[in-house]
Amino acid sequence: MKKLITAAIAGTVGLGLLLGGAGTFALWNTSAAITAQTVTAGHLTLTNSTGSWATGSGTVISNIANYRIIPGQSIVYTTTLTVDAVGDGIKAALTSPTLTGTGTLDTIITKNMQVFAVTGNAVATTANNYTFTSGTSTLNVKVTITFPDVTGTTGMDGQLALSALNFTLAQTL
16 A cells, blocks of 8 residues: 555656646747748750751752762751840850761761851850850851761761751850
8 A cells, every 4th residue: 555655646746747847848939031022043045946958069958858968068057046044144155066866977977067147145255156144145057067088888878867966055154
């Protein structure tokens, strides 16, 4: 019985400590929002108009898929690229196009980009490389793809995936 009374007293004291402690432990807190507007991210886009194909001598190629290039010839793709750069302090660079694909002529051909007209916020940094600041700019571009002189049967019946022609515009610091 003595153990029962001792346990009851200990339980009552423990309960009292728990209840008493709950009422004495309180922390105040509050918050305040800043009074600022929403910030919106800018953007950087590059669009390519429907370009056209011609031979190196300027003859229009109406259907490039039917054209059969031979060593020593060039084909020229002419297009207008539009850059839309929006952002405070944004800078971007356009570099010469890449043409890599699965075609067998990829390793043989050479390519060259020539920018022949620029409007807007484009500034040439090196030959055919441009940087852009906030705003819209257009570049008239010619890409010449040349099948060099080769010997033997090199490149014969080869293919070049022209759909792999890409212009790259990348943000710079």
